[in-house]
Amino acid sequence: MIKTTLLLPLLLSIVGAVPMMNSSPSQAGCSNPDTVTVSTVVTRTTQRGGNASSPPTVPSNRPVSSSPPTAPSNPTPVASSPASNTGSSSPPASSGGSGGGTSPASGFRNVLYFTNWGVYGANYQPSDLPADKVTHLLYSFADISSDGTVISSDPYSDTQKLYPGDTSTTGNANGCVGQIYALKKKNRKLKVVLSIGGWTWSPKFVPVAATAAGRQTFASSAVKLMADWGFDGIDIDWEYPSSSTEAANFVALLKACREALDAYAAKSAPGYHFVLTVACPAGPSHYQQMDLRGMDAYVDAWHLMAYDYAGSWDTTTGHQANVYFNPSTPLATKFSTEVALTYYLAQGIRSSKIVLGMPLYGRSFLNTDGIGQPYSGVGAGSIEKGVWHYNALPRAGAKEIFDEKVGALYSYDPSSRELVSYDNVQSANYKTDYMKSKSLGGAVFWEAAGDKKGDGSLVAAVAGRMGSLDSTQNLLSYPGSQYANIRGA
Structure with missing residues (x-):
C-alpha cells in the first residue's frame, strides 16, 4: 500500500476522496434497505500479519481510491449492531443498473493485485497466492520510461530472484514472473495481467499519452x-487524468493498446483474446474528468477502487469502503460506492464490466469515541502508520461492529x-450480494499480502459466495518470449 514517504502527495491527491468546498451532492439516491437488522458484536483475538509490504528501493504504491460525493435519500438509521462471523447479511434486491442479479456469461471475475515488492517486507511470495480462487491476477506495477517504453520496475523481484529449483544460467525467467507462469500451468483458469503505472508512476502517463x-x-x-513474461493482458492504472485533454489522450492510449494486443494475438495466438482493463476511481473529482464512454469501447473490465473513502486526511473517523451513504451519519459516510456506481452506469458502462473493489487492509483512527467522531492520530499499522493489513485485524481487545444500513464494518x-x-468476511459477503444484485462483473482486491489464510480469507469467501467464476483458460504459448521457460511451454 502506501509508503510513509508518499503521505504528503497522498493527502494532496485525496481531494477526490475528501469533500470539496464547492462540490454538490450527487443526484443519485442510495437505496438502502428499510428492513435491515444490525449485527451483534464479536470479540476476536488479534491475528497479526507480516511486516510492511513495500519495496526496499521502489516507491511504487498508490492510494487506492478517491471517493464519490454524498447522496441524499437513505432510510432512517438504526443503532450499529454486533458483527457475526457467518456473514449471512445481504443487501436488498436492487433494480439499479442492469439489475436482475445474474452472473456474467463467462462467470464472475475474482481479481487480485499482487505487488512485486511484497516479496520483501511482507515476505509474500507467489507460492502464497490462492491461485485456485483467482480468475485474474494483476501483477503490479510495471514502470514507464521517458520515451513511453514500459519496463520492469524491479528486475530482481520480477525475473532474477532465485526460488527453489531456479538457476541463473538457463535463460529462464526466474523471480515472481517464473513462479507465476508455473502457477498458470497448474491453474489453467488463472489469467495474469500486467498492471502498469500505479500511484507513484502515474505522472509519467501524461507526456507519453500526449503524442x-x-x-x-x-x-x-x-x-x-x-508476452515476454507470459501474461494474458494489460491493465492501465493511471491516477488520474486531470483535464479534458488528458482524458482524450487516455482514450487514444487505450485504443493503441487494444490494437497492439489484437495485432499480437493475430500473429502469435490466433483466436485468443488478451484483456485490457483499467483501475478506475470512485471519486467524482476524478471520474467526472474522464471520458468513460470513449474508454469503454476498448476496455474489457473496469476495476472500481471502492475504498479509501476515509482516512488520516479527515477530521473525523469514517467508513473507508461503505456501500451506501446515510444522511443520519454524514460524517461517517462522506462517500459511497452506490453513488460512484450510479454515475458509471449512467455513462453507459455495462454493469457486467464493472468489478467491485474491496480492501485487504484497514484504516486506523486513535483517541476517538466512535464512528463519525473526532480523533487524534493513527495506529502503528502493519503497512505504514494508520494502515493495518486485514490479517492483523481485529486488534487485540477490539470488537467488530457491522452496520447493514451502510454496508460497512469497523472495529473499536x-x-x-x-x-x-475495514472489511471482514461478513461485510465482504454483504458486498458480494450487493455486487450480484447489481449484475456487476465480480470483485477485485488490493492487495494479496493483506489477506488471511484459511477460513478468514476474503478472496476465498467472495469466490465461494459468487459461485460461478470465469472459466476462460489462460494462454501458455509465447513463441517470441525472450525466456526459455516461457517460450518453450
Missing part, C-alpha cells in the same frame, strides 16, 4: 513485456480508543 509516437511506443512495449477498542475501518 502518437509516445502512445505507440507504450502500446508496443507493453505488449512485448506482457474502548480501552485503547482505536477504531479501524
Whole structure:
C-alpha cells in the first residue's frame, strides 16, 4: 500500500476522496434497505500479519481510491449492531443498473493485485497466492520510461530472484514472473495481467499519452513485456487524468493498446483474446474528468477502487469502503460506492464490466469515541502508520461492529480508543450480494499480502459466495518470449 514517504502527495491527491468546498451532492439516491437488522458484536483475538509490504528501493504504491460525493435519500438509521462471523447479511434486491442479479456469461471475475515488492517486507511470495480462487491476477506495477517504453520496475523481484529449483544460467525467467507462469500451468483458469503505472508512476502517463509516437511506443512495449513474461493482458492504472485533454489522450492510449494486443494475438495466438482493463476511481473529482464512454469501447473490465473513502486526511473517523451513504451519519459516510456506481452506469458502462473493489487492509483512527467522531492520530499499522493489513485485524481487545444500513464494518477498542475501518468476511459477503444484485462483473482486491489464510480469507469467501467464476483458460504459448521457460511451454 502506501509508503510513509508518499503521505504528503497522498493527502494532496485525496481531494477526490475528501469533500470539496464547492462540490454538490450527487443526484443519485442510495437505496438502502428499510428492513435491515444490525449485527451483534464479536470479540476476536488479534491475528497479526507480516511486516510492511513495500519495496526496499521502489516507491511504487498508490492510494487506492478517491471517493464519490454524498447522496441524499437513505432510510432512517438504526443503532450499529454486533458483527457475526457467518456473514449471512445481504443487501436488498436492487433494480439499479442492469439489475436482475445474474452472473456474467463467462462467470464472475475474482481479481487480485499482487505487488512485486511484497516479496520483501511482507515476505509474500507467489507460492502464497490462492491461485485456485483467482480468475485474474494483476501483477503490479510495471514502470514507464521517458520515451513511453514500459519496463520492469524491479528486475530482481520480477525475473532474477532465485526460488527453489531456479538457476541463473538457463535463460529462464526466474523471480515472481517464473513462479507465476508455473502457477498458470497448474491453474489453467488463472489469467495474469500486467498492471502498469500505479500511484507513484502515474505522472509519467501524461507526456507519453500526449503524442502518437509516445502512445505507440507504450502500446508496443507493453505488449512485448506482457508476452515476454507470459501474461494474458494489460491493465492501465493511471491516477488520474486531470483535464479534458488528458482524458482524450487516455482514450487514444487505450485504443493503441487494444490494437497492439489484437495485432499480437493475430500473429502469435490466433483466436485468443488478451484483456485490457483499467483501475478506475470512485471519486467524482476524478471520474467526472474522464471520458468513460470513449474508454469503454476498448476496455474489457473496469476495476472500481471502492475504498479509501476515509482516512488520516479527515477530521473525523469514517467508513473507508461503505456501500451506501446515510444522511443520519454524514460524517461517517462522506462517500459511497452506490453513488460512484450510479454515475458509471449512467455513462453507459455495462454493469457486467464493472468489478467491485474491496480492501485487504484497514484504516486506523486513535483517541476517538466512535464512528463519525473526532480523533487524534493513527495506529502503528502493519503497512505504514494508520494502515493495518486485514490479517492483523481485529486488534487485540477490539470488537467488530457491522452496520447493514451502510454496508460497512469497523472495529473499536474502548480501552485503547482505536477504531479501524475495514472489511471482514461478513461485510465482504454483504458486498458480494450487493455486487450480484447489481449484475456487476465480480470483485477485485488490493492487495494479496493483506489477506488471511484459511477460513478468514476474503478472496476465498467472495469466490465461494459468487459461485460461478470465469472459466476462460489462460494462454501458455509465447513463441517470441525472450525466456526459455516461457517460450518453450
